[in-house]
Amino acid sequence: MSRAEAxxxxxxxxxxxxxxxxxxxxxxxxxxxxxxxxxWRTLALLGVLAAVPVLVGVAVxxxxxxxxxxxxxxxxxxxxxxxxxxxxxxxxxxxLAATLPFFLPLAVxxxxxxxIAGESGSGxxxxxxxxxxxxxxxxxxxxxxxxxxxxxATLVVAASALAVGALLFPLGDLTTISGTExxxxxxxxxxxxxxxxxxxxxxxxxxxxxFVSTLTSSGVAAMATxxxxxxxxxxxxxxxxxxxxxxxxxxxxxxxxxxxxRQPVYWDDLVKNLELQALYVAVFGSAAWxxxxxxxxxx
Numbered sequence: 204m205s206r207a208e209a210x211x212x213x214x215x216x217x218x219x220x221x222x223x224x225x226x227x228x229x230x231x232x233x234x235x236x237x238x239x240x241x242x243w244r245t246l247a248l249l250g251v252l253a254a255v256p257v258l259v260g261v262a263v264x265x266x267x268x269x270x271x272x273x274x275x276x277x278x279x280x281x282x283x284x285x286x287x288x289x290x291x292x293x294x295x296x297x298x299l300a301a302t303l304p305f306f307l308p309l310a311v312x313x314x315x316x317x318x319i320a321g322e323s324g325s326g327x328x329x330x331x332x333x334x335x336x337x338x339x340x341x342x343x344x345x346x347x348x349x350x351x352x353x354x355x356a357t358l359v360v361a362a363s364a365l366a367v368g369a370l371l372f373p374l375g376d377l378t379t380i381s382g383t384e385x386x387x388x389x390x391x392x393x394x395x396x397x398x399x400x401x402x403x404x405x406x407x408x409x410x411x412x413x414f415v416s417t418l419t420s421s422g423v424a425a426m427a428t429x430x431x432x433x434x435x436x437x438x439x440x441x442x443x444x445x446x447x448x449x450x451x452x453x454x455x456x457x458x459x460x461x462x463x464x465r466q467p468v469y470w471d472d473l474v475k476n477l478e479l480q481a482l483y484v485a486v487f488g489s490a491a492w493x494x495x496x497x498x499x500x501x502x
Contacts (some may be wrong), residue, residue, distance in 0.1 A: 231341075232347055236351060240355075252307065256360060260287070261367075263288065286377075289372075289377075290368075291369050291370075294364045294365070299364070300458060308405060310352075313429075316425035318412070320417075320419050320420060320425035320426075323420040342495050350402075357401045357405075381465045401460055404456075404457050404476060404480060406483070410491070411483065412426075413488070417494040453483050456473075
């Protein structure tokens with residue numbers, strides 16, 4: 204195929220000459236996952252996320268080595284830290300609460316921001332579009348890859364916390380925020396459910412990062428912009444005078460996963476969080492599609 208033909212295929216609105224079958228689409232997704240998870244940057248991000256529970260667990264162990272109790276209370280977010288010495292499973296909840304406000308969305312923002320812009324900057328995007336992928340299919344594949352990373356990153360934090368918690372603290376039946384006792388097996392189920400809830404909480408950030416990634420050909424610029432927006436929104440969410448807009452900000456209900464440790468589960472804020480993330484995915488996903496399908500890849 205000549206370079207002129209390749210340019211025609213990469214032009215805005217151009218369609219692939221042949222419709223790819225589902226197996227080809229799965230192959231594209233498998234290739235994207237392999238490329239993403241083999242990058243040193245991705246491995247470094249996962250390594251940092253895995254180290255956070257280790258640092259928290261060791262710090263709590265050192266602080267309570269003389270038999271004293273670690274500070275914390277109130278039953279939500281990082282306040283789970285007060286229960287770690289009684290049951291190492293609480294380290295999972297504490298680690299997720301500690302990484303969710305910054306470390307997890309930062310990692311997702313880096314991966315999402317580089318998804319399209321990185322390919323464009325390196326000159327590989329036009330060649331990806333020469334294959335029978337189509338812009339919409341490629342964009343969906345990129346977003347699916349970021350979503351897999353969201354789940355993988357969350358599970359890395361949870362698995363690291365569980366391992367450290369089992370090594371440094373006792374395990375067994377645990378007491379919920381409501382004061383009722385559940386078995387260790389049910390607690391593990393709650394921990395897995397919380398990890399999934401945290402991963403779903405990152406879907407809005409992923410869509411925002413993907414949209415930003417379609418606006419530039421510089422992966423570094425896209426990653427920096429996504430992280431900058433993330434920090435800005437986090438700051439706005441903490442300013443009392445802006446309480447009127449805070450319920451519409453994607454991180455506002457992030458710590459609602461603590462309600463999964465109630466008996467019975469309190470679903471109101473959890474549902475609001477999922478609805479808010481779905482709204483951000485719809486808005487920024489549509490914006491990313493509109494931008495990417497009209498973008499001049501050959502420019």
